Amino acid sequence: MSTNGHLTAKDYRTDQEVRWCPGCGDYAILAAMQSFMPELGIARENTVFVSGIGCAARFPYYMNTYGMHSIHGRAPAIATGLATTRPDLSVWVATGDGDALSIGGNHLIHALRRNVNFKILLFNNRIYGLTKGQYSPTSELGKVTKSTPMGSLDWPFNPLSLAIGAEATFVARAIDTDKAGMTAVLRAAAEHRGSAFVEIFQNCPIFNDDAFAFVRDDKEGVNRVPLRDGEPITWGAGAEKALRQRSDGSIEICRADDEGVLVHDAHHEGAALAFALSRVTQESHGGTPVGVFRDVERPVYDDLMAGQLAAATEKFGEGDLGALLHSGETWKIG
Amino acid sequence: MSKPVEQLSQVIVRFAGDSGDGMQLTGSQFTSETALLGNDISTLPDFPAEIRAPAGSLPGVSGFQVHFADFDILTPGDAPNVLVAMNPAALKTNIKDLPKGGTLIVNSDAFNERNLQKAGYATNPLEDESLGEFQVHSVPLTSLTVGALKGIEGVTPREAERSKNMFALGLMSWLYGRPIEPTVEFLEEKFAKRPEIAEANVKALQAGYAFGETTESFAVTYEIKPAKLTPGTYRNITGNQALSLGLVAASRLSKLPLFLGAYPITPASAILEELAGYKNFGVRTFQAEDEIAAAGAAVGAAFGGSLGVTTSAGPGVVLKAETIGLAIMLELPLVICDIQRAGPSTGMPTKPEQGDLLMVLFGRNSESPVPVVAPRSPSDCFDAAIEACRIALKYRTPVYLLSDAYLANGSEPWLLPDVESLPDISTTFATEPNDGDEFLPYLRDEQTLARPWAVPGTPGLEHRIGGLEKADRTGNISYDPDNHDLMTRLRAQKVAGIASDIPELEVDDPDGDARVLVLGWGGTYGPIAAACRRVRTGGRSVAHAHLRHLNPFPRNTGEVLRRYDKVLVPEMNLGQLLKLVRADFLVDAVGYNRVSGIPLRSAEVADAIEAMVDQ
Numbered sequence: 001m002s003t004n005g006h007l008t009a010k011d012y013r014t015d016q017e018v019r020w021c022p023g024c025g026d027y028a029i030l031a032a033m034q035s036f037m038p039e040l041g042i043a044r045e046n047t048v049f050v051s052g053i054g055c056a057a058r059f060p061y062y063m064n065t066y067g068m069h070s071i072h073g074r075a076p077a078i079a080t081g082l083a084t085t086r087p088d089l090s091v092w093v094a095t096g097d098g099d100a101l102s103i104g105g106n107h108l109i110h111a112l113r114r115n116v117n118f119k120i121l122l123f124n125n126r127i128y129g130l131t132k133g134q135y136s137p138t139s140e141l142g143k144v145t146k147s148t149p150m151g152s153l154d155w156p157f158n159p160l161s162l163a164i165g166a167e168a169t170f171v172a173r174a175i176d177t178d179k180a181g182m183t184a185v186l187r188a189a190a191e192h193r194g195s196a197f198v199e200i201f202q203n204c205p206i207f208n209d210d211a212f213a214f215v216r217d218d219k220e221g222v223n224r225v226p227l228r229d230g231e232p233i234t235w236g237a238g239a240e241k242a243l244r245q246r247s248d249g250s251i252e253i254c255r256a257d258d259e260g261v262l263v264h265d266a267h268h269e270g271a272a273l274a275f276a277l278s279r280v281t282q283e284s285h286g287g288t289p290v291g292v293f294r295d296v297e298r299p300v301y302d303d304l305m306a307g308q309l310a311a312a313t314e315k316f317g318e319g320d321l322g323a324l325l326h327s328g329e330t331w332k333i334g
Numbered sequence: 335m336s337k338p339v340e341q342l343s344q345v346i347v348r349f350a351g352d353s354g355d356g357m358q359l360t361g362s363q364f365t366s367e368t369a370l371l372g373n374d375i376s377t378l379p380d381f382p383a384e385i386r387a388p389a390g391s392l393p394g395v396s397g398f399q400v401h402f403a404d405f406d407i408l409t410p411g412d413a414p415n416v417l418v419a420m421n422p423a424a425l426k427t428n429i430k431d432l433p434k435g436g437t438l439i440v441n442s443d444a445f446n447e448r449n450l451q452k453a454g455y456a457t458n459p460l461e462d463e464s465l466g467e468f469q470v471h472s473v474p475l476t477s478l479t480v481g482a483l484k485g486i487e488g489v490t491p492r493e494a495e496r497s498k499n500m501f502a503l504g505l506m507s508w509l510y511g512r513p514i515e516p517t518v519e520f521l522e523e524k525f526a527k528r529p530e531i532a533e534a535n536v537k538a539l540q541a542g543y544a545f546g547e548t549t550e551s552f553a554v555t556y557e558i559k560p561a562k563l564t565p566g567t568y569r570n571i572t573g574n575q576a577l578s579l580g581l582v583a584a585s586r587l588s589k590l591p592l593f594l595g596a597y598p599i600t601p602a603s604a605i606l607e608e609l610a611g612y613k614n615f616g617v618r619t620f621q622a623e624d625e626i627a628a629a630g631a632a633v634g635a636a637f638g639g640s641l642g643v644t645t646s647a648g649p650g651v652v653l654k655a656e657t658i659g660l661a662i663m664l665e666l667p668l669v670i671c672d673i674q675r676a677g678p679s680t681g682m683p684t685k686p687e688q689g690d691l692l693m694v695l696f697g698r699n700s701e702s703p704v705p706v707v708a709p710r711s712p713s714d715c716f717d718a719a720i721e722a723c724r725i726a727l728k729y730r731t732p733v734y735l736l737s738d739a740y741l742a743n744g745s746e747p748w749l750l751p752d753v754e755s756l757p758d759i760s761t762t763f764a765t766e767p768n769d770g771d772e773f774l775p776y777l778r779d780e781q782t783l784a785r786p787w788a789v790p791g792t793p794g795l796e797h798r799i800g801g802l803e804k805a806d807r808t809g810n811i812s813y814d815p816d817n818h819d820l821m822t823r824l825r826a827q828k829v830a831g832i833a834s835d836i837p838e839l840e841v842d843d844p845d846g847d848a849r850v851l852v853l854g855w856g857g858t859y860g861p862i863a864a865a866c867r868r869v870r871t872g873g874r875s876v877a878h879a880h881l882r883h884l885n886p887f888p889r890n891t892g893e894v895l896r897r898y899d900k901v902l903v904p905e906m907n908l909g910q911l912l913k914l915v916r917a918d919f920l921v922d923a924v925g926y927n928r929v930s931g932i933p934l935r936s937a938e939v940a941d942a943i944e945a946m947v948d949q
Contacts, residue, residue: 014798014808045793050634053801060798061811066790067826068637069800070630077627081634081642082790085618087592108631110623140853177725236455312613319615321586322753325579326567329516330750331370334565 007038012063020055025176027200032063033184037063040090040190050079052099055130056123056202059094073104076111079118084302090190091118098128101137101157109166114301115194121158122199123176127208145207160278160293163197164271170196171274171294175224176203176218181290188292194272194300212290214290223282227291232261237286243280243287247276251276255287337547340554344403345510346411347781349502349741350428351420351441353386353396356499360747361398363503363520367512369747371568373402376860377570377745378410383683390452395427402726404559408867409860410744412935418502420444420475422453429465435578438457438468439505441498443476447676460829471551475501482541486882497538504542510556514539521565564749571748573712573741574601577671578608580719582615585641586760587720588727591616593635595628595644598684601739602673605645615817619805625650629670636666637799639763639789641723645671647739648690651681652697658732659698660801662825665776665785667726667733667761671719672693674738676931685931686740688856688906692913694734695885699824702831705729708736708856713743713748718882728835730784731829737885738857740933764788764795765911769807773797776809782835783828785809788858830886839888841897843877845870850947851898853923855911858934862904865939881911892919902926904939 012034020026035045047065053059054261060067075093083091100108108120122261126132127145134147138159142151163171170192174182182200189196201212210216214223225235225243234242234256242261244254249272256260265273270325274294282288313319347364351357354368358379363587365377387394399696416437419425423442432438445460459465460472479501483494500521507514518536525532546552571579585592594617596606610619617857618635618669624630629644636642644654651672661668674690676682694706705725709718715737722735764786767773775797788795796808805812806820841851842863854862859880866878879894881887895915901923903912909925916923926942 016798043793045796048790057446058780060800063798066796066798067798067800068634068664069798069802070633071656071801074626074657076633077622077630078637080591080622080627081595081640083634084620084631084640085635086638086639086790099736106623107627110627114549116663122910227512305620309613309616309618316505316614319582319586319612321583321615324612324615325750325753326569328569329366330567330569331372331568332565333372333560333563 006186007044008032009038011044012037012064014062016061020056021206022068023203023205024055025125025204026055027058027121027192028176028179029182029200029202030059031120032179033063036183036186039047039187042090047092049094050075050082051094052097052104053130054099056094056096057099073102074332075099076104076107076120080111080114080116083116083118084305087117087302087306093118093120094130095120095122097122097124097126097136097138097159101159101162104195109162112163112195112197113167115169115298116301119189119196120198121308122197122262123202124159124199125202125204125208126211127204129204129207131159133207141158157280158278161275164278165295168197168293168294169194169296169298172197172276173199173201173290175212175215175290177199178290179292185292188295192295200242214282215290217280223286223288225280225287225289227264227266227277227289227293229264229266229292232256232263233289234261241287244275245276249276251280251285252285266292337552338554339511340559341537342558343405343559344407344555345416345417345556346399346401346414347416347506347579348397348399348414348428348431349418350397350424351395351396351499351707352389352423352504353384354389354601355420357396357398357420358495360499360503361400363517364506364512365400365498365570365745366516366520367507367514368402369568370513372563373404373558374407374561374563375570375745375747376401376407376410376800377739379743380686383389383539385647387399390421390423390449392423392427392453395424395869397424397428402558403445404561406561406563408864409933409936410936418506420499422449422455422459424715425459426453432468434467434637436468437471438465439471439473439502441502442472443474451588453924466585473505473551475719478541478545479538483534483537485793486530486534486537489534492536493531497534499546501542504539505546508546509552510558514543527648549791561746566749568747568749570745571713572743572745573709573715574604574673575608576713576748577709577719577735578605580615581609581611581643581723582718583716583756584720584723584759585617587613587756588641589641589760590641590725590727591618591743593632593640593642594619595622595631595635595642595649596620597622597625597628597646598645598649601675601742602645602647602650602671604742605671605673625653632668633657633664633666636668637664637790639787641669641727642667642717643669643671645673647675647683647774648677648693651690652693655698655783658704659702660697661702661732662702663804664729664799664802667730669722669733669735671735671737672740672751674736676929681798682931684739686738686857686906686933687929688738688858688910689929689932690736690940691855691884691907691910694736701922702828703826704732704885705829705832706734708882708884709741710856710859710882712741712744712746716748717867720757724757724778724917725832727759728784729762729782729832730787730919736856741857761787763792765792766796774807774809775799776804778824783824783831786801787820819914833886833889836883836888839879839881839894841877841894842866843875845875848875848877849899850897850943851879851901853879853895853901853903853911856907858904858906861934861936864936865943866916867941868936868940869947871946874944876943876947882909887918895919895921900946900949902941902943904934906934924948
């Protein structure tokens with residue numbers, strides 16, 4: 001019996017009580033995910049969520065699929081072993097800014113460069129939540145927290161720039177409260193073969209409330225810069241603002257009716273444009289791009305590995321244990 | 335004209351030269367030739383961690399010791415009878431091991447001022463009295479080789495000189511009546527793409543053999559009769575090769591695809607390299623970004639229904655601790671191979687030690703029991719690997735396989751097993767609910783206490799597992815005090831219960847009246863067994879028991895220990911098993927401990943045993 005078929009969001013709920021703080025952005029992400037999953041048409045039993053440690057890492061407990069809540073930062077490594085041995089599965093990693101970018105930074109960048117076939121959802125709230133409010137690798141410089149009473153000293157990561165630098169083939173950004181936008185991004189991520197990296201701006205109402213208020217509450221669209229493939233990048237209440245590339249490749253703001261307005265091309269093979277877009281921030285440009293930054297095809301690690309196994313079997317035949325043990329120089333006694 | 339032949343029962347030859355002199359190749363070819371004669375063999379390479387230390391320097395010396403005999407031998411030997419030294423540095427670092435009267439063959443061409451200086455010799459030892467107590471054969475190996483290779487087109491003088499190791503091999507082959515044909519075949523195959531190099535090496539080999547026949551330097555040749563070994567087909571095998579084959583066999587025997595996650599590290603890398611060649615056996619090898627990812631990927635593969643394995647040495651294993659803790663909590667099968675090397679920290683990467691026993695038993699947070707299996711010889715790594723996989727699969731637990739650099743690189747003849755005789759270690763996946771309509775991922779098998787293994791893709795058994803404490807039966811997150819106490823005890827009981835599923839500890843006491851028991855574990859089997867033989871030959875009785883399972887111990891271990899007046903525990907550490915047996919069995923055992931980065935010397939162990947027997 002397969003559970004594939006007429007599933008609804010309800011089928012993806014577990015009997016476990018959801019234990020995020022009231023008002024946490026994770027609830028919206030979970031709801032969006034549960035609503036979106038049936039659309040994929042993948043049997044529940046063929047879906048696996050893997051996570052590390054942190055608030056976001058509780059995610060698998062609330063998805064009625066297979067799941068593993070593992071160790072801090074290691075989810076991409078564990079998912080790599082699972083995805084490469086089980087190409088029939090749809091594997092998702094739920095992680096946070098501390099989990100993915102601090103303790104698990106090494107696993108993240110290597111999974112992305114290998115292009116292992118799983119989807120990484122990074123819930124970025126720019127703070128450590130589960131350990132109660134220390135600054136994270138995405139916290140702004142000078143962040144005053146319990147562990148940094150005089151302000152944090154380290155420059156933050158830009159998660160999208162990092163992913164693009166790590167050779168990611170799919171990079172996108174979504175906002176927890178924007179269900180339609182997030183679903184579109186999840187859909188594109190699911191359709192992408194290989195690693196997909198999705199940063200989700202997620203509000204932590206307890207330790208870093210309103211960190212993303214400029215886009216979460218941005219009903220008029222004055223701060224969100226929607227990225228639509230093949231369309232000019234414009235935004236603002238009347239879509240009057242636009243982006244264009246300078247001769248050095250960096251991006252500047254212009255008027256929508258100016259010449260040279262950038263037309264978004266997520267499938268552009270080179271990573272320069274996607275990288276330049278990842279540098280467009282609220283602080284630097286007064287706007288925050290959301291949507292799919294980059295979506296290109298590259299050989300997938302799992303496929304390459306399976307290909308080598310098939311090629312070796314083709315060449316040498318299915319392995320024969322007896323023959324293997326007797327290979328090399330042998331001699332007989334008696 | 336043939337020279338007189340003298341019969342010997344056993345010989346230990348050590349080839350020593352510069353890292354670039356090809357001593358490992360020379361030694362392994364001498365071993366192949368010897369194996370074909372039916373002698374029993376044991377070998378031990380000894381090489382520096384540096385790939386190419388400065389030529390002619392003391393740290394750059396690489397050695398290979400071969401012990402061969404007309405009886406079954408247990409070790410590569412404490413000290414060589416014959417030392418082949420290709421340069422002054424090799425002489426300097428090895429001469430202290432050659433007993434008085436031992437045979438020394440040196441390449442006199444290499445004893446020039448520059449090399450003597452690099453080795454720290456003020457005067458040429460070949461020209462003073464310092465080697466007076468040895469039988470010295472000073473042979474100009476380099477110039478003889480270059481002379482023999484004159485006229486081969488396309489071979490540079492440098493390449494001709496590099497063939498001198500084959501000249502030395504030819505000479506040694508003649509001296510001990512070894513056939514050189516297998517080496518000729520080997521060279522022709524190895525250098526198939528450069529026939530002129532093959533020709534040069536073959537010529538050098540033949541010239542060395544002919545030199546033995548004609549020179550007056552050697553008056554006799556030696557013969558070592560074949561050993562009476564168990565009939566069957568043999569191949570020479572190193573511990574790392576045997577371990578790799580054991581993992582492939584375990585994959586076949588369990589009908590599960592093998593997934594190896596590994597990060598390159600000495601002396602374990604050879605397993606990754608070996609297994610990477612078995613893709614037609616469905617073996618997936620993943621060279622991870624670090625040791626942690628290597629272990630993590632293996633756990634991920636195990637969750638998906640593969641036989642998950644990770645291999646490393648102590649400095650890497652220490653990084654895997656958190657992943658092993660997770661696997662304990664998840665109760666998924668995982669095999670961790672620790673090829674122990676001298677430590678702490680980076681220590682001495684190419685040198686063996688048994689220093690990781692307490693780490694693998696206790697080097698994790700909280701109560702986290704893990705079964706431990708330790709092979710006793712290079713070929714035993716095959717069976718030990720299968721045993722580790724068997725336990726992991728049957729009990730859904732991580733299992734440590736504790737080998738060491740001595741077993742990993744050492745070799746011995748391996749009586750090839752009949753595939754049909756290998757154990758069935760297959761396991762079953764859960765396919766349906768186990769409690770009415772419900773699936774309880776932590777509902778245990780009554781006998782083994784193992785939980786069901788339900789792999790993703792199985793409809794109706796969707797479940798979530800993780801590192802947080804599990805509620806009994808359901809596997810849901812639980813902070814209930816009584817539940818945690820129960821689960822902690824269940825995990826411990828599960829591992830302890832394996833004692834009923836492993837063989838009892840056997841005692842070797844041929845005289846039957848020993849009052850002293852020698853208890854060893856793992857890779858020290860050879861030296862300890864050889865030491866016991868020596869003690870018995872000297873007229874004393876001693877019993878020897880060797881542990882293969884270090885957790886849990888065989889169920890009769892305490893009873894065996896208490897049967898003897900005294901217990902000696904020789905180890906290549908400062909007393910780790912000793913601490914365990916004293917704590918677990920309240921036995922006043924005494925340690926014999928060496929942490930010199932070389933295998934235990936059986937003569938020294940024998941001295942320690944005799945001293946205890948005579949007390």
